[in-house]
Amino acid sequence: MLRMKHRGTVPLEQRLVYVQVVEGLLEHGLRGSVSPRLKHRLRQAGIDLDRPLLPGYPVLLWGKCLDVIVEETLPGLPREEAFRQLAERHVQGYGRTVVGRAVYGVMRLLGPRRMVQRLPQTLRATDNYTEVELTEQGPTTYAMRMNSRVDAPGYAEALFESLLRLGGAESPRVARIHEDADSTTYQLTWTER
Structure with a gap:
């Protein structure tokens, strides 16, 4: 089992998503799709574009x-x-950020298995709270436990599937296999090319 270095438990109200994540979606992934109404609603929510x-x-x-x-x-x-x-748009947009270009360049070289093994470090660079535990269940199957929950059905699954494809995985599949109040476990599977 691979474990991330413990960062301590960051209370929910102190958890931050870093700028490259926000930039990846809002400035690149949604390029051409940010209507005046969306811009206004985002400003009301707390992000002024x-x-x-x-x-x-x-x-x-x-x-x-x-x-x-x-x-x-x-x-x-x-x-x-x-x-x-x-x-999927978020993953594409993140790849257009300075940080994303560097990260994705490395992912493409690693192949799916080594890319998954680096996910704890990759995800740690996106916020101030994520901790990940990976358990290898087979050469192309991992369980990945994260210390958070995403209240957006299908979002995390599609995000990780896109990252697996980026790493060269064939037919990636990510399924949520367990969730509790403060963690989620996903199963990541793929076939080799």
């Missing part, structure tokens, strides 16, 4: 923003499908 982005945003605020973005950019889709599509 007419000003430079802050170094970090509270995770609770970011969760509200994701809901607003889905409502405004993917109306009419079932909630899970909308969040899946948003996650």
